[in-house]
Amino acid sequence: MNDYLLILGRDPDLSLLELVSYFSARNISFKIKDKSQAAVLIALPELDFQKTITDLGGIVKIARVIQDLDNEVLYAGKSNKIKYAVSVYSDTDTSDLKEYLKGRLREEKLKITYKRSSRTEQFLMPNDVVRHRLLDEGFELVVYGGIIARTIAVFNPYEYEKRDKERPLQRTLHMISIRLAKILINMVGAKEGDTILDPFSGYGVLLQEAMLMGINVIGVDNSRECADATKKNLEWTAKQFGTRVSFKAIHADSKQVSRFVRQADFAVTEPYMGPLLPKIPMKDEALKIVAQLNPLYRGVLRELSRVVKGNIAFIVPRFRLYSGERVKIPFERMLQEAGFRVVSIMPEIKMPLIYSATDSKIEREIWVFRKA
Ligand SMILES: C[S@@+](CC[C@H](N)C(=O)[O-])C[C@H]1O[C@@H](n2cnc3c(N)ncnc32)[C@H](O)[C@@H]1O
Structure with a gap:
């Protein structure tokens, strides 16, 4: 086992639950x-860290802790020109370290270029590391408290961008982000060979990510247009990426899903969350939406309890009013009524977790649960 620093993405609690579930599911x-809110120091065996960072939605960098900097080979490439950077994720003065590096690299007769963050932060964003090709043409050191680590894998945002652009059927609204999709898939503990059901599959974004992780998928949507879009996007995924998993898109009402699906290992979904809100709703409007969603979620939960063996991740909207008050769905009660219990992945992080997308008027509660 070696020590690694995992730099967490925008929602540290979600990232933590994701990685704990991910490693546990794979033994x-x-x-x-x-x-901390920025990073996790974790002992891990040797892994394919490139795959790990590709699988995880909530980790932006993986760095191996350096035990003895003097004896660490900083650069082993052929060129005598290198780029390097120091990214700091704590309140640490790194001027001595930077001087040390400059001196040592010059001594090694290298022509060096120091890369700074393009923003005000003390650290490089993943896209900076990728853009500057730091892992191929130099190195990045990560500093966290007294720890110095060397980046060995970095999240590549350009791959997400490419996938989002190339998907044959597109819509701008109601699509889950790739990042959140991955986090949810990992939070239920799904891995290669398992089967995931998304009872509100929309355009199949979430299921596409599952397929890329080697997971079989079943999508259900009650709109003909969406069920067709799911099918086309999943067919494209299979062809484009050569995935060898099974995929199915069913046009049906999720309140009757057990008629169409016999069994799934897990379910992960961002369901229908009411009409699109152009602005923060008034209380009576929010109450009306909740009254409309309650029977839908109740019905779907009842069906999921018949079909799904393992964990379920379910996003539930809650509505913030101008006064700051929240109008909520009584989801915990619904879970009990349907015979589910909340899963505690880390006792110190309580469900539901709250996720606020930057461009959304609603807050999302994230629940993970399974049959009691
Ligand atoms: C927020 S979108 C899902 C986004 C999707 N997870 C994705 O990755 O693209 C919600 C979807 O639920 C579908 N829907 C609404 N009511 C439904 C029901 N009763 N049964 C099945 N699907 C339903 C809508 O047609 C819509 O496509």
Whole structure:
């Protein structure tokens, strides 16, 4: 086992639950030694870290902790020109380290270019690391408290962008982000060979991500247009990426899903969450939406309890009013009524987790649960 620093994305609690579920599902032993809102210090066995970072939605960098900087080979490439950077994720003065690096690299007769963040932060964003080709043509050191680590894998935002652009059927609204899709898939503990059901499959974005992780998928949507779009996007995914998983898109009402689907290992979904809100709703409007969603969610939960064996991740909207008050769906009660219990992935992080998309008027509660 070696120590690694995992740099967390925008929602640290979600990222933590994601990685704990991800390693547990694969029987990968790990030990969290320290954690903050920025990073996790974790002992892990040797892994394919490029695959790990591609699978995880909530981790932006993986860095291996350096035990002895003097004896660490900083650059082993052929060129004598290198680029490097120091990214700081804590309140640490790194001027000595930077001087040390400059001196040492010059001593090694390298022509060096130091890369700074393009923003005000003390650290490079993943796209900076990718754009500057730092992992191929130099290196990045990550500093966290007294720890110095070397970046070995970085999240590549350009791949997400490409996938979002190339998907044959597109819509701008109601599509889950790739990042959140991955986090949810990992939070239920799904892995290669398992089957995931999305009872509100929309354009199939979430299921596409599952397929890319080697997971079989079943999508259900009650709109003919969406069921067709799911089918086309999943066919394209299979062809484009050569995935060898099974995929199915069913046009049906999720309140009757057990008529069409016999069994799934897991379910992950961002359901229908009411009409699109151009602005923060008035209380009576929010109450009306909740009254409309209650029977839908109740019906779907009843059906999921018949079909799904393992964990379920379900997004539930809640409506913030101008006064700051929240209008909520009584989801915990619904879970009990349908015979589910909330899953505690880490006791110190309580469900539901709250996720606020930057461009959305609603807040999302994230629930993970399974049959009681
Ligand atoms: C927020 S979108 C899902 C986004 C999707 N997860 C994705 O990745 O693109 C919600 C979807 O639920 C579908 N829907 C609404 N009511 C439904 C029902 N009763 N049964 C099945 N699908 C339903 C809508 O047609 C819509 O496509």
